[in-house]
Amino acid sequence: MKTVLFNLNDIELEKFVTDMGLPRFRAKQIREWLNRGAPDFNVMKNLPEDLRNKLNSCAETLPLKIVKKLKSADNQTTKFLLELNDGEQIECVLMRTTYGNSVCVSSQAGCAMGCKFCASTLLGLKRNLTVNEMFAQILTAQWELRADKIKDIHPNGDPNNGDVSHIVVMGTGEPLQNTENVIGFLERANKELNISWRRITVSTCGIVPGINELNKWGRPINLAISLHAPTDELRSQIMPINNKYKLNEVLDAAFAFSDTHNRQLMIEYILLGKKDESGSVVLYNANEDYANKLTKLLQGHNVMVNLIPWNTVDERDFASISGNAVHRFQDILIKNGIHTRIRRERGADIGSACGQLRLKNAGGKK
Numbered sequence: 001m002k003t004v005l006f007n008l009n010d011i012e013l014e015k016f017v018t019d020m021g022l023p024r025f026r027a028k029q030i031r032e033w034l035n036r037g038a039p040d041f042n043v044m045k046n047l048p049e050d051l052r053n054k055l056n057s058c059a060e061t062l063p064l065k066i067v068k069k070l071k072s073a074d075n076q077t078t079k080f081l082l083e084l085n086d087g088e089q090i091e092c093v094l095m096r097t098t099y100g101n102s103v104c105v106s107s108q109a110g111c112a113m114g115c116k117f118c119a120s121t122l123l124g125l126k127r128n129l130t131v132n133e134m135f136a137q138i139l140t141a142q143w144e145l146r147a148d149k150i151k152d153i154h155p156n157g158d159p160n161n162g163d164v165s166h167i168v169v170m171g172t173g174e175p176l177q178n179t180e181n182v183i184g185f186l187e188r189a190n191k192e193l194n195i196s197w198r199r200i201t202v203s204t205c206g207i208v209p210g211i212n213e214l215n216k217w218g219r220p221i222n223l224a225i226s227l228h229a230p231t232d233e234l235r236s237q238i239m240p241i242n243n244k245y246k247l248n249e250v251l252d253a254a255f256a257f258s259d260t261h262n263r264q265l266m267i268e269y270i271l272l273g274k275k276d277e278s279g280s281v282v283l284y285n286a287n288e289d290y291a292n293k294l295t296k297l298l299q300g301h302n303v304m305v306n307l308i309p310w311n312t313v314d315e316r317d318f319a320s321i322s323g324n325a326v327h328r329f330q331d332i333l334i335k336n337g338i339h340t341r342i343r344r345e346r347g348a349d350i351g352s353a354c355g356q357l358r359l360k361n362a363g364g365k366k
């Protein structure tokens with residue numbers, strides 16, 4: 001197996017270099033490239049060619065490599081399918097927005113949560129990702145941004161020198177099943193890449209001890225709760241985790257977090273339909289009654305409800321609802337005084353919904 005140089009500390013990297021019979025300063029040169037997210041050794045133009053070839057044959061730069069890279073038609077969203085050293089695959093999405101460049105990071109290979117509308121969990125959980133594997137997702141996106149010369153293609157200027165400015169831990173996996181590594185990763189992103197806590201969001205399906213742990217950690221990040229239903233009865237039908245942690249417990253822990261850190265709590269709510277026998281779509285969690293019940297849960301708290309149009313997953317038994325139905329649901333919340341917005345669909349043309357690309361690529365491996 002090839003040595004992954006990104007996983008070595010400075011002393012180990014120096015030993016690796018001197019064991020190859022090279023002078024020490026090569027370690028420093030290589031480290032600079034690794035910190036920039038170099039995908040291979042060929043790009044390290046300040047190393048002699050024969051050394052680059054030698055390194056290519058015995059080492060890797062990052063603990064992951066790009067298997068597929070898809071760009072949306074408008075160039076603003078890039079989705080990466082990445083392969084880890086043990087062959088597991090994960091996804092990572094780079095979104096160029098008017099407020100900065102945001103990366104959606106995966107925290108696990110696969111997912112154990114079993115949510116009924118999601119593609120990520122269809123093949124089960126493989127394993128937790130390491131701090132380095134999460135950090136390398138950001139570096140990969142950053143390398144892409146720099147290579148793209150974002151200034152040339154970003155219509156609204158370049159708020160952060162074309163580097164990654166926002167992190168959302170909303171990719172494949174449940175971050176609060178891997179809390180220690182997620183915290184380690186975010187500490188490092190804050191320290192080494194200067195990404196401020198307020199530009200970091202962690203999304204969870206509602207693991208209460210994990211939310212409490214984030215609270216204790218004490219960093220003023222944004223917390224997002226994937227709620228998706230306003231009653232325990234309905235939520236338990238689509239999110240098995242609700243059998244363990246009930247709605248009220250989840251929301252109490254989440255409100256406590258947002259109160260402590262004086263942050264607005266984000267509530268994610270996918271608007272789901274189902275097909276009846278005649279094939280027409282009926283509302284599942286998106287009727288007026290549910291909008292009013294959702295209001296009751298949230299009223300009086302500092303929240304923003306993100307309404308998410310469902311991205312179709314062929315293997316799943318739901319249907320997306322009409323734009324009109326989405327707006328009707330939103331209007332009720334707004335009338336009730338709840339801050340609400342509809343999440344813009346990004347990269348729908350490249351299968352950007354959780355886990356779709358990985359699932360398709362797994363093909364026969366299922």
Ligand code: SAH
Pocket residue numbers: 113115117118119169170171172173174175203204205206224225226268270308309310311312313353354
């Ligand atoms: N496990 C975490 C983070 C990953 S999921 C969590 O549950 O929050 C990120 C968000 O995408 C969640 O709100 C999830 O419910 C939502 N999601 C999953 N599948 C989706 C789909 N097909 N269409 C739209 N949103 C989806």
